[in-house]
Amino acid sequence: xxxxxxxxxxKRISKxxxxxxxRVSFIPTMGKLHGxxxxxxxxxxxxxxxxxxxxxxxxxxxxxxxFKNYPRDLENDAxxxxxxxxxxxxxxxxxxxxxxxxxxxxxxxxxxxxxxxRPEHFxxxxxxxxxxxxIINPDFAFFGLKDYQQYILIKKMARDYFLDVxxxxxxxxxxxxxxxxxxxxxxxxxxDKKNACNFHKSLKKTADLFKAGEKSxxxxxxxxxxxxxxxxxxxxxxxIMDKGLSIEKQSxxxxxxxxxxxxxxxxxxxxxxxxx
Ligand code: AMP
Numbered sequence: 001x002x003x004x005x006x007x008x009x010x011k012r013i014s015k016x017x018x019x020x021x022x023r024v025s026f027i028p029t030m031g032k033l034h035g036x037x038x039x040x041x042x043x044x045x046x047x048x049x050x051x052x053x054x055x056x057x058x059x060x061x062x063x064x065x066x067f068k069n070y071p072r073d074l075e076n077d078a079x080x081x082x083x084x085x086x087x088x089x090x091x092x093x094x095x096x097x098x099x100x101x102x103x104x105x106x107x108x109x110x111x112x113x114x115x116x117x118r119p120e121h122f123x124x125x126x127x128x129x130x131x132x133x134x135i136i137n138p139d140f141a142f143f144g145l146k147d148y149q150q151y152i153l154i155k156k157m158a159r160d161y162f163l164d165v166x167x168x169x170x171x172x173x174x175x176x177x178x179x180x181x182x183x184x185x186x187x188x189x190x191x192d193k194k195n196a197c198n199f200h201k202s203l204k205k206t207a208d209l210f211k212a213g214e215k216s217x218x219x220x221x222x223x224x225x226x227x228x229x230x231x232x233x234x235x236x237x238x239x240i241m242d243k244g245l246s247i248e249k250q251s252x253x254x255x256x257x258x259x260x261x262x263x264x265x266x267x268x269x270x271x272x273x274x275x276x
Contacts, residue, residue: 002087025045026136026142039144048140052086116237149245151169175197202231220240234264236263238262
């Protein structure tokens, strides 16, 4: 596997990969790879020659967030990627973001949900993903549904800027207990990680209540909130939205989503579940 740090070299390689009729799949990550990332990569391999990037993007962390302590393990990540037969890992230096004067901002409603609690986050995400797209020029890019709001915004960015990239969503990969895999799960000790499993369980119970016939958005949301509080979570938000994330639902239908962020033992987690 070739580890590329230089932007011009990555551009050259990506151009070559597309000759004469090659398709490039791209999976952007912040590293400390886990089963969720691996699923994205496996999916990418089905579509084209696969490039993975690892970059802990300072622009998407707030002042009081965990940028400095965010788990990094490039050596082990490279080992995982070699095991997956990945030929190219793009691991740019921070000059990819240094001195940036123009930014990609999300639409007004990106200020809701995550946007309320992480006001600069999506601007940082969209800007770095746009930069990576400009360097790699992929035909396909893969994003996890765990970060659902991010997926929606990336899709809108690709549409608004007429990018020649197809954005492919990938199902959330979970631990056996239902906890969504996340690099941040490494912050937990074993007991706390076990308790964190109640996050998904609470969302699942709410989805089950819908299946059993409860359609009131208010009642379902209240139920979810009570469940989350019972488990000792501090809730940033728990909302039932339409799948485009444009309105909060009063009357819930199949296809709507319950989307939530909580804090537990100093770790912030996000997750969601679709109503069926
Ligand atoms: P990150 O390294 O956390 O920035 O994530 C990189 C990509 O992996 C994003 O598209 C995430 O949505 C996706 N991802 C992270 N965790 C999971 C998971 N448990 N299942 C599926 N995709 C995930």
